[in-house]
Amino acid sequence: xxxxxxxxxxxxxxxxxxxxxxxxxxxxxxxxxxxxxxxxxxxxxxxxxxxxxxxxxxxxxxxxxxxxxxxxxxxxxxxxxxxxxxxxxxxxxxxxxxxxxxxxxxxxxxxxxxxxxxxxxx
Numbered sequence: 001x002x003x004x005x006x007x008x009x010x011x012x013x014x015x016x017x018x019x020x021x022x023x024x025x026x027x028x029x030x031x032x033x034x035x036x037x038x039x040x041x042x043x044x045x046x047x048x049x050x051x052x053x054x055x056x057x058x059x060x061x062x063x064x065x066x067x068x069x070x071x072x073x074x075x076x077x078x079x080x081x082x083x084x085x086x087x088x089x090x091x092x093x094x095x096x097x098x099x100x101x102x103x104x105x106x107x108x109x110x111x112x113x114x115x116x117x118x119x120x121x122x
Contacts, residue, residue: 049101049119051076054091061109065096068110072119074100 051069053076055062069076081087081095091097098106105118 048073051101052099053078054081054087054095054097054099056080056082056095059095062096065098065106065110068112068115069098072112072115074119 051074053062053066053069055066055078057080066076066078076098079087081091094107096106096108096110097104098110100118106115
């Protein structure tokens with residue numbers, strides 16, 4: 001399921017340039033640009049979302065999911081569900097399970113088209 005992000009306000013070129021060099025949004029006067037919404041700050045920083053891959057030993061689909069995530073520039077935290085009884089109970093028939101940006105995005109196979117849309121959505 002794709003998340004709809006609210007419209008991001010227009011960002012002045014000086015703001016984007018300053019974020020790229022210092023990591024801090026500032027307006028053209030050099031003062032911290034507090035008018036940016038959290039969504040706009042994410043867009044200007046272009047951060048790679050945090051990814052988690054729930055897997056288990058001997059799972060060929062898990063290996064494929066990991067390779068697909070790496071191909072798209074994600075370096076997921078890998079969690080073996082068999083090391084935690086709660087995770088085993090929750091995901092035993094579903095691995096691999098991929099969480100991106102704090103939300104479950106895939107179970108079973110990772111669809112590269114949907115992953116690309118998710119990562120490149122405005």
